[in-house]
Amino acid sequence: MTPRRPSLAVVGATGATGGVMLQILSQHADVWGEVSLIASPRSAGRKLVVRGEETEVLELTEDAFDGVDVALFLVPDDVSARWAPIAASKGAVVVDDSAAFRLDADVPLVVPEINPHAVRMRPRGIVASPNCTTASLIVAVGALHAEFGLRELVISSYQAVSGAGREGVAALREQLSMVAGTELGTKPGDVRRAVGESEDSPFAAPVALNVVPWAGTEAGDGWSSEELAIRDECRKILDLPNLPVAATCVYVPVVATHSMSVHARFENEVEVDRAHEILATAPGVVLFDSPASGDFPTPSDVVGTDPTWVGRVRRALDDPRALELFVCGDNLRKGAALNVAQIAESVAAEFPRA
Amino acid sequence: MTPRRPSLAVVGATGATGGVMLQILSQHADVWGEVSLIASPRSAGRKLVVRGEETEVLELTEDAFDGVDVALFLVPDDVSARWAPIAASKGAVVVDDSAAFRLDADVPLVVPEINPHAVRMRPRGIVASPNCTTASLIVAVGALHAEFGLRELVISSYQAVSGAGREGVAALREQLSMVAGTELGTKPGDVRRAVGESEDSPFAAPVALNVVPWAGTEAGDGWSSEELAIRDECRKILDLPNLPVAATCVYVPVVATHSMSVHARFENEVEVDRAHEILATAPGVVLFDSPASGDFPTPSDVVGTDPTWVGRVRRALDDPRALELFVCGDNLRKGAALNVAQIAESVAAEFPRA
Numbered sequence: 001m002t003p004r005r006p007s008l009a010v011v012g013a014t015g016a017t018g019g020v021m022l023q024i025l026s027q028h029a030d031v032w033g034e035v036s037l038i039a040s041p042r043s044a045g046r047k048l049v050v051r052g053e054e055t056e057v058l059e060l061t062e063d064a065f066d067g068v069d070v071a072l073f074l075v076p077d078d079v080s081a082r083w084a085p086i087a088a089s090k091g092a093v094v095v096d097d098s099a100a101f102r103l104d105a106d107v108p109l110v111v112p113e114i115n116p117h118a119v120r121m122r123p124r125g126i127v128a129s130p131n132c133t134t135a136s137l138i139v140a141v142g143a144l145h146a147e148f149g150l151r152e153l154v155i156s157s158y159q160a161v162s163g164a165g166r167e168g169v170a171a172l173r174e175q176l177s178m179v180a181g182t183e184l185g186t187k188p189g190d191v192r193r194a195v196g197e198s199e200d201s202p203f204a205a206p207v208a209l210n211v212v213p214w215a216g217t218e219a220g221d222g223w224s225s226e227e228l229a230i231r232d233e234c235r236k237i238l239d240l241p242n243l244p245v246a247a248t249c250v251y252v253p254v255v256a257t258h259s260m261s262v263h264a265r266f267e268n269e270v271e272v273d274r275a276h277e278i279l280a281t282a283p284g285v286v287l288f289d290s291p292a293s294g295d296f297p298t299p300s301d302v303v304g305t306d307p308t309w310v311g312r313v314r315r316a317l318d319d320p321r322a323l324e325l326f327v328c329g330d331n332l333r334k335g336a337a338l339n340v341a342q343i344a345e346s347v348a349a350e351f352p353r354a
Numbered sequence: 355m356t357p358r359r360p361s362l363a364v365v366g367a368t369g370a371t372g373g374v375m376l377q378i379l380s381q382h383a384d385v386w387g388e389v390s391l392i393a394s395p396r397s398a399g400r401k402l403v404v405r406g407e408e409t410e411v412l413e414l415t416e417d418a419f420d421g422v423d424v425a426l427f428l429v430p431d432d433v434s435a436r437w438a439p440i441a442a443s444k445g446a447v448v449v450d451d452s453a454a455f456r457l458d459a460d461v462p463l464v465v466p467e468i469n470p471h472a473v474r475m476r477p478r479g480i481v482a483s484p485n486c487t488t489a490s491l492i493v494a495v496g497a498l499h500a501e502f503g504l505r506e507l508v509i510s511s512y513q514a515v516s517g518a519g520r521e522g523v524a525a526l527r528e529q530l531s532m533v534a535g536t537e538l539g540t541k542p543g544d545v546r547r548a549v550g551e552s553e554d555s556p557f558a559a560p561v562a563l564n565v566v567p568w569a570g571t572e573a574g575d576g577w578s579s580e581e582l583a584i585r586d587e588c589r590k591i592l593d594l595p596n597l598p599v600a601a602t603c604v605y606v607p608v609v610a611t612h613s614m615s616v617h618a619r620f621e622n623e624v625e626v627d628r629a630h631e632i633l634a635t636a637p638g639v640v641l642f643d644s645p646a647s648g649d650f651p652t653p654s655d656v657v658g659t660d661p662t663w664v665g666r667v668r669r670a671l672d673d674p675r676a677l678e679l680f681v682c683g684d685n686l687r688k689g690a691a692l693n694v695a696q697i698a699e700s701v702a703a704e705f706p707r708a
Contacts, residue, residue, distance in 0.1 A: 152672075154508045154617045156510035156602075156615035158512070158565045158604065158606070173535075176530065176533065176534040176535075177534045177535050179530065179534075180530040180531045180533075180534030180535075181527075181530075181531050181534075184609075185608065185609030185610060185653075185654070185657065186609055186610055186657060186658060187657065187658045188655060188656070188657060188658045188659055189654065189655055190654070190657075191654040192654055192655065204648040204650075205648070205650075205652045205654065205655070206652070206654050209607065209608055209609055209653075209654060210608060210652050210653050210654040211512045211606055211608060211613055211652060211653060212652055213613070213615070213650050213651075213652070213665070213666050213680040214645055214648075214650055214666075218645060218646055221626070221668060221669070221671075222626065222643070222645065222666065222667060222668040223668055223671075224645070231671065242672075243672075244670070244671075244672030244673055245671075245672065246617055246670045246671070246672070246673075246676065246678055248510075248615040248617075248666065248678055248680065250512065250613075250615065250680075252512070252565055252606050252607075253563065253606075253607050254539065254563055254564060254565060255538075255539030255540055255563055256539060256540055259565055259567070259604075261510035261567070261602040261604065261615075263508045263600055263617070272575070272576065289576070291568055291572065291576065291578070292572055294558040294559070294568075296558075296559075296567050296568055297567075298559045298560070298564050298565060298566055298567070299539075299563075299564050299565060300539070300543065300544070300545040300546055300559065300560050300563060300564040301542060301543055301546065301559070302542070303539065303540060303541065303542060303544075304540060304541045304542045305542055311567070312567050312568075312576065312602065313576060314575060314576040314577055315575070316598070316600045317575075317577075317585065317598075317599075317600070318506075318596075318597075318598030318599065318600070319598060319600075322600065324600055324602055326567040326602065326604075
């Protein structure tokens with residue numbers, strides 16, 4: 001009997017994250033048996049290339065999960081909420097990139113570098129992958145936590161417009177074309193007037209020549225959903241249910257790769273040299289920290305790469321237990337498709353190989 | 355005898371901050387008697403309009419300060435360090451926008467909304483105006499400090515490229531023209547290759563479609579000079595010499611107006627309603643905080659205005675003594691020319707008027 005490689009379904013194959021997932025599947029071509037691509041009725045019938053083969057996109061139906069061992073969900077929250085339990089009921093292990101199940105006590109929230117063990121405890125047959133900011137952040141912060149004992153996080157994000165989907169990228173590209181070659185950006189509202197209010201932008205303010213301190217939906221008491229997601233998810237992944245976390249999420253005119261300025265306070269005193277050693281050897285982390293040589297991570301260098309890049313490591317001058325970090329991670333890779341693929345591969349390893 | 359209005363000299367009249375100063379002088383035309391414009395030999399002889407009159411720019415010499423009551427210095431640190439004491443020795447009160455004297459114990463560092471009294475204690479005849487980030491920030495934070503008692507600041511900046519001078523703006527404009535209409539920003543280094551390494555940019559990385567977590571020069575232990583300036587200047591202006599301050603300074607592709615994400619911890623418990631009341635009535639502050647209506651400050655709306663705009667006011671969920679704020683201020687106005695003009699006007703008020 002030939003060993004059977006598990007079969008895989010990619011739900012949401014035609015979206016932005018789906019596109020990155022198809023690249024990753026082609027790079028890790030030996031993990032999976034049959035790969036089926038699934039999307040909404042609107043996109044069904046399209047043909048996409050995965051592992052070098054043209055593959056027709058199937059419509060999202062219950063039957064589409066027949067014989068599927070692992071199903072990746074790269075779709076909006078409401079689609080996951082409805083369809084992930086159906087896929088699980090048909091025997092597939094679901095790895096879900098949406099927010100629908102992240103805080104469900106019966107669904108593990110997994111970043112394989114940090115809490116790989118959690119993937120096996122999945123009473124609903126569903127494993128969740130975190131928000132794009134959390135996924136990149138936690139790889140660095142989790143490694144430091146293991147050594148120093150995390151006690152508080154204050155985070156300000158510099159989020160790429162692709163975090164708001166393809167509409168976010170389209171809005172930035174369109175607005176950049178409107179402001180390039182002009183003298184805009186020096187008078188109140190001049191950028192807003194130039195880019196218009198009526199276009200199909202997911203942002204509440206211009207995103208070219210601007211920053212927008214709002215991401216997600218209202219979550220009460222002035223907080224945005226994205227800010228609370230970082231807090232809730234960091235607590236769950238690190239198993240620190242009372243960790244104080246204060247996040248401010250801000251969109252910046254960057255296509256892809258989220259950056260974060262991190263103030264992390266620990267139980268124990270920290271040393272930059274030791275933090276450097278930890279980050280230099282932590283899985284999924286690149287330490288890039290020599291400002292004198294111009295070495296600090298920026299989105300334009302990090303985009304398209306897998307790891308979380310960390311630089312600007314300093315000990316707080318007034319608190320020997322606090323570190324400042326600047327962290328960059330590609331929100332479409334580690335922040336989405338890559339982490340989902342890593343979780344799925346750890347599930348694949350459970351399947352018998354002989 | 356006619357009351358004499360004090361005479362004014364503007365040193366650095368031909369620079370970016372000088373240009374904004376000439377606008378402000380024209381708006382506040384009744385404060386000053388004779389206004390002379392002074393610049394380096396390279397720019398001397400040019401004619402600029404101030405208060406509606408063409409005025410020839412004089413060369414920076416000792417004689418240029420003859421009969422000058424108040425001299426505004428809007429020049430690089432080294433020029434101020436050399437020439438401000440000369441102007442003071444000739445009897446002018448110097449208001450200096452450079453970093454040369456900000457931390458000098460014999461030079462007050464003044465933001466008139468916060469520490470107006472300090473302007474009169476100037477043993478060297480020099481008054482300093484703070485860094486552009488500090489000036490906008492402190493107007494909001496100082497008002498809250500007066501009520502709640504500030505105990506700690508964690509700040510991440512979103513700084514406009516004009517903070518790096520006209521070269522910064524030119525670099526952003528040029529780079530935007532290179533990336534607009536392209537698909538750049540999705541592959542490692544694609545923006546860096548497109549905008550080139552050799553151009554005359556003051557930034558160590560591309561600033562279009564990117565963020566650059568470095569501002570100023572190396573200041574030891576991984577900190578940048580701009581980050582330490584915020585710490586030192588907040589401490590001095592608030593007269594809190596031991597205040598813990600951790601700042602991370604990051605350039606973003608915005609022409610003018612610095613933004614800051616602020617985590618402020620106080621001695622006493624804070625209430626958002628009371629913070630709103632304080633900020634709504636604080637001099638030099640505009641409260642703009644209703645995210646449900648899209649009301650939060652962004653650089654594109656704040657640029658060209660005088661006040662510090664504050665929004666996104668939340669109480670930290672895990673610390674009843676901490677507030678999160680998002681603060682925007684035009685770095686060329688309150689962050690530079692406006693604060694200098696305000697200091698100068700408070701000096702002008704000392705002159706007898708009858």
